[in-house]
């Protein structure tokens with residue numbers, strides 16, 4: 001972590017601006033869809049001191065445009081690939097039909113340069129999701145190909161402001177260009193993944209949100225970084241969590257104002273603003289014993305209401321929340337081995353047993369049940385409706401963010417929540433329980449994208 005970059009970020013004059021700028025290039029296609037065009041170009045991460053940085057983006061925006069689609073209705077999102085390399089889009093957390101899941105070579109063919117692919121799906125669950133490239137994501141995601149997707153409730157809760165807070169982590173060089181020379185570096189892949197030196201919120205350094213006393217804010221927070229686990233501190237006593245990974249939870253106050261999001265995870269918050277008019281309230285990223293302000297609430301001089309709203313907001317259940325687990329479940333062990341300072345000395349890669357030297361030559365350093373990379377045989381294959389307990393043994397010294405496509409699960413660490421991405425700390429064991437009720441071939445992988453690329457995928 002480059003502290004200087006953060007200090008610089010936090011010291012620049014924070015400008016207040018409109019919260020939702022109209023996003024460029026978003027045009028409607030029939031019946032109710034969007035067009036997403038991936039391309040290379042220049043983008044400025046700092047409106048106060050604009051510097052053109054070479055990126056990959058959707059609709060010339062970082063993150064890509066906020067896509068809002070209705071729950072339970074079909075949407076079409078037309079993807080046009082204007083990159084010079086193939087790509088695809090994965091809709092993270094959506095329980096949709098397998099053919100639209102966006103995994104090249106498994107659920108669809110690569111979308112080649114100049115080609116168009118129509119993603120057509122009906123999201124069953126409302127909530128906060130995101131979309132991102134699923135091709136060479138260790139490079140394409142690090143360069144910017146991600147965006148926020150909201151499935152809207154038919155009756156969204158009434159709040160004074162709806163804010164989105166998509167947090168990303170970038171590795172910049174001195175020239176303010178993304179450091180591409182270190183893309184694919186084995187040192188990152190075998191450790192915690194690619195860590196950056198600059199944090200952005202909605203693609204900007206030092207974002208300020210203007211709020212008023214007594215306001216109730218719905219705050220959709222997403223970690224869209226390649227690999228950094230974000231531990232964030234909110235300096236507001238009245239901050240409650242109302243959903244995780246898109247799925248409603250019984251609202252609860254945030255313990256000591258600190259929320260941790262692994263890459264891919266989301267939390268919706270309700271914040272009731274209590275600070276004094278004219279004051280500032282930073283949102284801080286905690287890294288070890290250091291504190292980096294990454295965004296700011298600026299309390300203006302208006303008073304929205306004298307008395308805070310006291311009834312908490314509770315979101316209506318999604319169909320996903322109706323999952324009932326039986327006592328009898330298919331037990332699926334998943335051992336995670338490898339990484340720097342690990343004991344892995346061999347693994348099977350592409351059907352061949354290899355020693356660690358050969359694995360590293362093939363850029364593989366992690367294994368699920370002794371197999372590095374996508375195996376020919378699935379981890380399990382079951383009849384629709386089978387209850388699964390994925391019993392993970394994280395037998396290495398690194399944290400991992402385990403993601404299951406097309407399903408939500410109960411993490412036995414917190415059975416009151418449904419997730420699509422679970423954080424396991426070093427040497428931790430845990431079970432992810434779900435009903436395999438969505439037919440097709442689904443990936444299970446670490447959402448630290450460099451770990452996925454170097455073995456953690458099945």
Ligand SMILES: [Cu+2]
Pocket residue numbers: 399400401446447448451452456
């Ligand atoms: Cu990992």
